Amino acid sequence: MKSLVKRVLTLSLTAMFFNQITFALEDDLQKAILISITANRFQAERIKIAAENIANQDVTSTIPGGNPYTRKIIFAKNIYDKTKDTYLLKVSKIDFDKNDFIIKYSPNHPAADQNGNVKYPNINYLIEKADADEGKQSYEANLSIIETTNNMIQKTIEAIK
16 A cells, blocks of 8 residues: 555656646747747848848939938847746847948939939848848748747647647
């Protein structure tokens, strides 16, 4: 009888311990998904900014001597979320590039100043394309993490059953 009680207690303690580990694992796995989701939100915004810059790379002023479209840049920040007990990637701000505009001599252009110069956006297509490609690759990597983590959660649940 004593050995039966001891075995039942051991099994109960083992089950309790296993459940605590399982809940901790699920919590950590859910955090991994949350981190990937917030990172993907940032990457989506990053791709959007790069696409907007590419779309406006030839947009000049509508008035002579005026400023053209100004390139946008995005900044990221890791912010600690107390409710989730983890750091999450967020857009800290979207600002304008402070670099000089590209000046081209084009005296017949409607935006030409008195010297015949036209200001063009400070956008380099190759840089924007590379930024968009890097954002896309990061987005896909985060999707892969989400899928793998979901599979791990499913396998953990199956192991409990």
